[in-house]
Amino acid sequence: MICQICGEEEAVLHIQEIVGDARTELHVCKRCAEAKGILRDIASLNLTLSATVAPPRSKKKPRAKLRSLTCSRCGTTGDEYVKDHRAGCSHCYTDLSPVMNGVLKELHPGITHTGRVPKEPGNSAAEIIRLKSELALLLKQEDYERAATLRDAIAALSRTER
Amino acid sequence: MAFREAASWWNGGLEAAIAVSTRSRIVRNIAGMPFPSRLNADDREAVVSIAGEAIEKSGMFGPTGVRCSVASVSPIERRILVERTLLRSSAGEADVHLWVSADETIAVAVNDDDHLRIGATTAGADAAFAYQRTLEHERLLETTIPFSFDPTHGFHATSASDVGTGLRLSVMVHVPLLIWEQKAALEKLLTAIVRSGGVISGMRGHKSRSIGDIIEISNQSTLGVSEREIVDNARTFIRKIIRAETKAREDALKKDRALIEDRVWRSLATLRAARSITYLETTAFLSWIRVGAHMGIISVPMALITMALFTTQKAHLCREHAALVPKAGRDIIRADRMRALFAPYGG
DSSP: OBOTTTSSSBOOEEEEEEETTEEEEEEEOHHHHHHTTHHHHHHTTOOOTTEEEOOOOOSOOOOHHHHTOBOTTTOOBHHHHHHHOBOOSTTHHHHTHHHHHHHHHHHSSOSSOOSOOOOOTTOHHHHHHHHHHHHHHHHHTTOHHHHHHHHHHHHHHHHHHO | OOOOSSOGGGSOOBTTTTEEEEEEEEEEOBTTSOOGGGOOHHHHHHHHHHHHHHHHHHTTTTTTOEEEEGGGSOHHHHHHHHHTTSSOTTOOOTTOEEEEOTTSSEEEEESSSSSEEEEEEEEBSOHHHHHHHHHHHHHHHHTTOOBOEETTTEEOOSBGGGTBTOEEEEEEEEOHHHHHHOHHHHHHHHHHHHHTTEEEEEGGGOSSOOGGGEEEEEEOOOSSSOHHHHHHHHHHHHHHHHHHHHHHHHHHHHHHHHHHHHHHHHHHHHHHHOSSOOHHHHHHHHHHHHHHHHTTSSOOOHHHHHHHHHHTSHHHHTTTSSSOOOHHHHHHHHHHHHHHHHTTOOO
């Protein structure tokens, strides 16, 4: 979306004000927001329910070389990815990786996955053992709410194992 | 498609007076297949058959689960699916299939933005449980479906905002007294939440409008944070919000009990008497009724108030009709429904 003030830059700030049934919208870029003092207002805790702040996108556009990268499998280009943030297939994650990492860096606290990894089918016996030791620890710490959730997970996993 | 009279997650839950519901959603794609936006009709069908076989084989929905092709349901039914948060409002139609558990707490959408979208909803505030439910179902599918994954990016997703864990946790909280009486405290709280990676929106993803004084808080990031951190973070947000709203309610009662009681009783009286009423008016009255039930001013079950909140949406009102009834007609149906629901609670 283009800034409604300068009509040039990408809008990064989307503001909606609702008074009664009337709604007004304003989309502005970072530069205009700074110039008009909108960003400062928000920074000084003036955030209201009717103002949502999108994470700032860097003005720096990726180099042409990166934008011209193309996924060998589905044909998604680096340029398309920068524009709409959408991958076409798992190969994009290899072929467009340099341009993708730039986008991901702006959206997330890191660009390396720290969450769970998929299990090989049939590998859940080891997982059940691990979860059971975690359950014992939670019970020791008297964290019954989590322990109950974990107990259910173990039961579900045991059912799959059978 | 047959819907239950009331989804089971409308039924109270932990901290129900303030937390309406918690939702967890995981997206996954099948390794080696282009994502849905790049699939041709044959491949889309292949995805439905791979996913369908895995879902049926896992027995996750048992004999009572419902399966439907989104293209084949009526426009009203489709809207009801959206109003019940079982289907994304912007979901496409071509070969999008949906599996829903009999109690409507778990839904798997196939060929939406990603091959698989597993969503779990629980009543009240329970981030850990909601996530656990999605995880259980994902694990069942994992035994047959190889997911598109690499160790650096984690689970692959169509949208850059879902890459990594693919997990979005959101909670709907009802915070009228913070909104109306303690705006500064609310702003401070929301700013802190946004700064530590939360996103605030209105009910059902409305960009900024808080319908019925309900706001939705969800995590923004999915990469570089673990599922555990996302869940813990959500639990912290929820706890803080609940504590602040509870205090705001107590403060308001201490300050002017008669005024709060008056608002609550007037709201109940209006819904028991109105002959035509708009959606926004209704949600505003339901908001005060919820406060009244929480503070012991009136005795109306929380589950009934949540049910009223969802069934006052337009497609729910027109369930028995072939198409949406024009607005004037809907307002009359809505008033009839509300009178019937609240008739036993006149005090």
